[in-house]
Amino acid sequence: MTGAAHAVMASSPDHAFETAHTTSSSASRMDGGSFKARLKLLGRTQTAFAAELGVALRTVHYWASDGPPNEIAHLLDILTITEMPFGPMGADPAAFRRAVEAELERLLSTLLPERRVQFLDVLSTWVDERLRANAVGEGRDT
Known part of the structure; x- marks a missing residue:
């Protein structure tokens, strides 16, 4: 798969959902594009997510650029599984x-x-x- 194809796939809501349901503790680090896709899938803005976590907005902007720490990626996995146990609306x-x-x-x-x-x-x-x-x-x- 080309880098561009992987980037498109990684940013799609269905892929973000599938990733949350198959992620293991040894999975590779979430990148900024995947982080933004996951927030979108969960219906959260960067501003709202920063407020929800009690972190500075610039911190969330950094995560959107370079990817979040593993703990935040894991938190997003938990939120996705909890809030969307059967996948996003309109899924296959x-x-x-x-x-x-x-x-x-x-x-x-x-x-x-x-x-x-x-x-x-x-x-x-x-x-x-x-x-x-x-x-x-x-x-x-x-």
């Missing part, structure tokens, strides 16, 4: 489905075996109720 529908299925599998795996059927029954009932409510809200009879 297949990626959204995979993210939802992975989260449901994670929840299911935390249950004792004897509670899994009950969990799936409750989930199924909840989904059926939401589907009926959406159908009524859209003016369709079920």
Whole structure:
């Protein structure tokens, strides 16, 4: 991949989200472009992020130029995972489905075996109720 192609990919919201969900502690340092893309993905301005962290705006401007320290990159990863567990709005529908299925599998795996059927029954009932409510809200009879 060329440097230009990598720069475009690294600055896209979907790539910023994917990076947050696959970053390990040994990952390479986040650069300024990726930092700016992540702030944009999270709906934060540099000014708001500086205020949120209690740092000088010039510090955040420096991070936008040269990349943040690893602790701030890690914080952005945590914010992304917490605030966007299923990806950004408008993300690839297949990626959204995979993210939802992975989260449901994670929840299911935390249950004792004897509670899994009950969990799936409750989930199924909840989904059926939401589907009926959406159908009524859209003016369709079920």
